[in-house]
Amino acid sequence: MSRHPQADDLAQFKATYFAECAELLAAAEGHLADLEADRAEPDTLNAVFRAVHSIKGGAGAFGFTDLVRYSHQLEALLDALRDGRIAVSRDIVATLIRGLDCLNDLVAATREDAACDLPRLEGLLADFARLAAAPAPAIAAAQPSGAIAERALQTWTIRFAPGPELLKSANEPLLLIRALKRLGRLDVDVDLSRLPPLAELDPETCFMAWTFRLETDAPESDIRDVFEFVVDDCTLTVTPAKVRQAAAVADAPTEAVRRTPSEAASTIRVDTDKIDRLVNLVGELVITQAMLIEQGSFIPVEQFPALVQGLEDLSQHARELQESVMAIRAQPVKSVFMRMPRIVRDLGATLGKDVRLVMTGEMTEIDKTVIEQLADPLTHMIRNAVDHGIEAPAEREAAGKPREGTIHLSADQRGGRIVIEIADDGRGLDKDAIRAKAIERGLVDETLSLSDEEIYGLVFRPGFSTAKVVSEVSGRGVGMDVVRRNIQSLGGRIIVDSTKGSGSRFTLALPLTLAVLDGMVVSVGSETYVIPLTSIMESLRPARADIHRLVGRGDLLAIRGEYIPLLYTHRCFGVGGADSDPCTGIVVIVETETAGRMGLVVDELIGQQQVVIKSLETNFGPVDGVSGATILGNGRVALIIDVTRLAPLAETSSSTDRRGRTTAPSRHVN
Amino acid sequence: MEPAHDVHAMQDPLALRQRGGVEGTLQFITFTLDEAEYGVDIMSVREIKGWAATTTIPNAPAHVRGVINLRGVIVPIIDLRARFGMGTTSATATHVVIIVHSEGRTVGLLVDAVSDIITVTPDAIRQVPEMGLPADDHFLDGLVAFDERMVTIVALTQLVAIAPDTTRSALKPSSSAAFDAAAPQA
Numbered sequence: 023m024s025r026h027p028q029a030d031d032l033a034q035f036k037a038t039y040f041a042e043c044a045e046l047l048a049a050a051e052g053h054l055a056d057l058e059a060d061r062a063e064p065d066t067l068n069a070v071f072r073a074v075h076s077i078k079g080g081a082g083a084f085g086f087t088d089l090v091r092y093s094h095q096l097e098a099l100l101d102a103l104r105d106g107r108i109a110v111s112r113d114i115v116a117t118l119i120r121g122l123d124c125l126n127d128l129v130a131a132t133r134e135d136a137a138c139d140l141p142r143l144e145g146l147l148a149d150f151a152r153l154a155a156a157p158a159p160a161i162a163a164a165q166p167s168g169a170i171a172e173r174a175l176q177t178w179t180i181r182f183a184p185g186p187e188l189l190k191s192a193n194e195p196l197l198l199i200r201a202l203k204r205l206g207r208l209d210v211d212v213d214l215s216r217l218p219p220l221a222e223l224d225p226e227t228c229f230m231a232w233t234f235r236l237e238t239d240a241p242e243s244d245i246r247d248v249f250e251f252v253v254d255d256c257t258l259t260v261t262p263a264k265v266r267q268a269a270a271v272a273d274a275p276t277e278a279v280r281r282t283p284s285e286a287a288s289t290i291r292v293d294t295d296k297i298d299r300l301v302n303l304v305g306e307l308v309i310t311q312a313m314l315i316e317q318g319s320f321i322p323v324e325q326f327p328a329l330v331q332g333l334e335d336l337s338q339h340a341r342e343l344q345e346s347v348m349a350i351r352a353q354p355v356k357s358v359f360m361r362m363p364r365i366v367r368d369l370g371a372t373l374g375k376d377v378r379l380v381m382t383g384e385m386t387e388i389d390k391t392v393i394e395q396l397a398d399p400l401t402h403m404i405r406n407a408v409d410h411g412i413e414a415p416a417e418r419e420a421a422g423k424p425r426e427g428t429i430h431l432s433a434d435q436r437g438g439r440i441v442i443e444i445a446d447d448g449r450g451l452d453k454d455a456i457r458a459k460a461i462e463r464g465l466v467d468e469t470l471s472l473s474d475e476e477i478y479g480l481v482f483r484p485g486f487s488t489a490k491v492v493s494e495v496s497g498r499g500v501g502m503d504v505v506r507r508n509i510q511s512l513g514g515r516i517i518v519d520s521t522k523g524s525g526s527r528f529t530l531a532l533p534l535t536l537a538v539l540d541g542m543v544v545s546v547g548s549e550t551y552v553i554p555l556t557s558i559m560e561s562l563r564p565a566r567a568d569i570h571r572l573v574g575r576g577d578l579l580a581i582r583g584e585y586i587p588l589l590y591t592h593r594c595f596g597v598g599g600a601d602s603d604p605c606t607g608i609v610v611i612v613e614t615e616t617a618g619r620m621g622l623v624v625d626e627l628i629g630q631q632q633v634v635i636k637s638l639e640t641n642f643g644p645v646d647g648v649s650g651a652t653i654l655g656n657g658r659v660a661l662i663i664d665v666t667r668l669a670p671l672a673e674t675s676s677s678t679d680r681r682g683r684t685t686a687p688s689r690h691v692n
Numbered sequence: 693m694e695p696a697h698d699v700h701a702m703q704d705p706l707a708l709r710q711r712g713g714v715e716g717t718l719q720f721i722t723f724t725l726d727e728a729e730y731g732v733d734i735m736s737v738r739e740i741k742g743w744a745a746t747t748t749i750p751n752a753p754a755h756v757r758g759v760i761n762l763r764g765v766i767v768p769i770i771d772l773r774a775r776f777g778m779g780t781t782s783a784t785a786t787h788v789v790i791i792v793h794s795e796g797r798t799v800g801l802l803v804d805a806v807s808d809i810i811t812v813t814p815d816a817i818r819q820v821p822e823m824g825l826p827a828d829d830h831f832l833d834g835l836v837a838f839d840e841r842m843v844t845i846v847a848l849t850q851l852v853a854i855a856p857d858t859t860r861s862a863l864k865p866s867s868s869a870a871f872d873a874a875a876p877q878a
Binding site for chain 2: 302305306309549594595596597636637638640642645646647651653657658660661
């Protein structure tokens, strides 16, 4: 491939074109969803038409013939719909949705320079042609039914296909077009499908055909007059479209409506690099400001009242600045949710299930980096819901449920977290089957009794699946453990709830942002650590009587009828000088994804604060039991504890204890 | 005098020579560990600080003293003496940390003291002679004779690649047991 500067330019334009296609297709999909849900506005069909029209235009410029051909037909169908020549029906909407899906795939195939699915393409083209030809009464659902204004502007669709000889009789189509333009507002659309390659082109033959949409108050005879001299050399059809209510006035608001949705809140495109830099700088500011506050606590207020006040104000401003900057990176989850309806549709069709996806809270905002990583886990869980959750229609009917299954996907902000729920009204999780499978796999001892939570937690183990038949779609059991790991790496959790026969609900709780954490600062010996607040259930100083030693395992804390294992932080991390007696220190009870609840033994709680997360991996590498680092107000580095990964460390450290490593001896009294 | 090209040396002094640049000279910041003098390429040095307390990284190799906050970036500090298998540094305020940047990472090297900057021509750099020890000395790039001093040029590439499970020290002296999987020192 030659590095021709022109080829590079072309590549850049193509890239821009495909990016715009993606946006147009996404928007169009949203509009069709509105149409399907009877939420259509007068301009909805128009918007979809314009999207397809734009895609077609660009495709023509780059010479993507298949794309042009396909989008042209889809556009024609949309045109007929928006003019009211064809009635909108559920069948038509379904076809449009399938048509848009295919367009999506076709654009992708064109972009990748891959082959497109021609049979599917032709099939849909045939459908479009069939629907477009249907002489249905001109009552368009999307059009507001209104009075026919007298002397109103009328829209005409004019098909003008010159015969090959038209040019030879000294007729110039351009002049005809100009004449049409003088009659009113004209939209011109050229059909180049008969245009041969340049080498075979006969310049005296006309290979082009046109479709005009003319808005005029002139009578039909005036229109036909334009073509008076060529009427024998061409094919001409002039058909009126439904009179549009207040057509002249409709122009202005249509223009306005066209502008506003896409440029609603006057947006600006910014490189993510710039945003990241800004976020980092604000993070630094917050750290410096925290340091100033700490130093400021030594300043006698009476002598420097303005200074102390200024520091407080600075604190306030820094906090607000940080929140604003974090909000910049926040985007609506809609961009991820948008792909789900199609997945449900396709999968439902493949599996022969009737499934409906209801989405709420799509405008809930979440950090951009989190959104990007959400796509895979969400897709997997939705597919699971359709595949395993929702039963076949017959089975549902037998169970007294409606034939159509419903999956509810929602996003909501609760407290400091984003909560995403995937709930289905399917068959629910079978606890006994799960437990049996786990025993069979040797994951669980059969004498052990497990709580519901623990049983549901088993589905997250690698390779676990109770699907009797491993389908192509899912059931290979490689999904849920990856899903959970993905969510955990984002600092989130998954909670499972289910009722057999009624359905399941998977709840994802995610942090609002990845860069900042609410933490509890604790001291262990000479070191300071931060425990993420979201993991902390409670903290206490236990009574001697509540500590029990379990032979071969370790120490347990009795609390409200439960026994929680104690984890000595100083042993996990090899810290000297720590208080190893939980009764004189503090036990912080944390919730982990895998190991249930644990009590971390620390020396004391220093305080709660919001910390900026710094990477350890950039210059060092991953550390077991530590998820990152932060800089405290005193400028010192504190490590952020990863409670889930801490438990295994305790095991290794307690075993090396037996090998006689130098750690503080425990002074437990049973 | 033609220096012998040992094609098995992991760091070819030829590479150093090729970096000679327009003036054809190289500059090194020299530092001391015990009585020996070492040099590090000045182009990799970001700054020189005094020793300050670090935050310990749990279960890290013995030569990783911990991390510090360098204007908002978390930087690990490597005890070079320990890395070379010569014991552990009892760091005090008079010790020096050389902050270097190599292979996209920033790390700090804990040394006894910094001497000065020397300028040498590439052909003054000699191979590190094989002295019957296993060729583990990939931390050393070459030797330079400078004013009757021998300066050992340190190769940063291997030093900054800290994998958490490299618990073995770089150069194995005969009694390496003391340094094997050493318990983290407070």
